[in-house]
Amino acid sequence: MSSLAPCFTVGSIVRCKTCFGDNISGEVVAFDLGVKMLIMKCPSSNGGGDEQTTCNVTIVNLSLCMDIEIVKEAIPPAEVQQPEPIDLPMIRERYRYATEHRTLSCRSYHPNASPFGQALFRLLVKRFGDPAIIWQNKGDQVAINILRQVVIDAPYATENIRYLDWNPKLAICVQEVVQNFCSKQF
Template identity: 30%
Template sequence: MAESNEVFNIGSSVSCKTCFEEELQGEVLAFDPHVKLLTLKAAATNGRPSLCDIHMVNLSYVSQVRVLREAAASPLPTLPSLNLSKLSTRAKRSIDEKQRLIEAMQSGVSPVGQKLFLTICKTIEEVKWTGPNIVVMGQVLIAPPYLLENVREQKDGKEVNGKTLSYIKKVVEKFHKDQQSLSLNNGTGVAEVHPVSQ
């Protein structure tokens, strides 16, 4: 087990033997002495040179640690600044999407309706649930069972743009075609191929 006063320099090559007798070897990416966590980068197990494996090792469960090559202690590189507004927007969008999905589950919407809702959300942000119905941009309503013939104008909504209605119909049609081809490819449907005689 690594001593609490031991420090691993970033860039050093280290070999660890875990409590499962597994030998891990790699370059030190990070080390936190307070929680005894060592992060190692190793060659990818799939053999692709453009990839690497990352191991996070709790040194409390390591029986042996050897430094194979010590890297010179150098100042840490400066990290790029984060775009906090972009991160908070992304987090808010993710939270909103999860809340909309929870609303769908609570109102007893079928899995098909939930998938269609998420598919529409990928291209249009203004999508919400009104009971079991999907309302897009306050103009188009999609009622259960969420088929093409269930797409219509939202009567008490905004003035309907013909392009919006036709676009949503195309999205619903494509969604159902994709779902049908998925079910055929997964073996839940049977696609028969017959030889052609001449």
């Protein structure tokens, strides 16, 4: 083989003979002239004939090939269809959502809180917003503090709600959220 390897188009059928005496033939999947590598899709060795559905992907180092033959050249399409433009606003929205979701998951974790309490914390953050809900340490227990006005102590039921400042609308809202959450869990 010459030092300058031929260029292969994707989809061409190629037959190679390696310096070890192996004959490899298959369809070109990728080719890199810089590193002299050819990736081919070869038929599986377990038979199957024309109805064969499985293939082996083989990487061939062209530096170790004695003979390379292009059996069938792939004909590129006359008109290449342009890919659809990337929807950047949608990607940004997905990224923002994923970041918020992961941040919420990280903030909802507390080593002294039960999984039930962590799930309630996530629900309250979705309801009241991220900065409004914080963990409040109480020795080996941890409580959920809502807007610095309401505290829910462990085990995080409606009986464990304490009000630091009386706000009737907030009290009713927190009670309903906790009650609905508890009823769905049990």
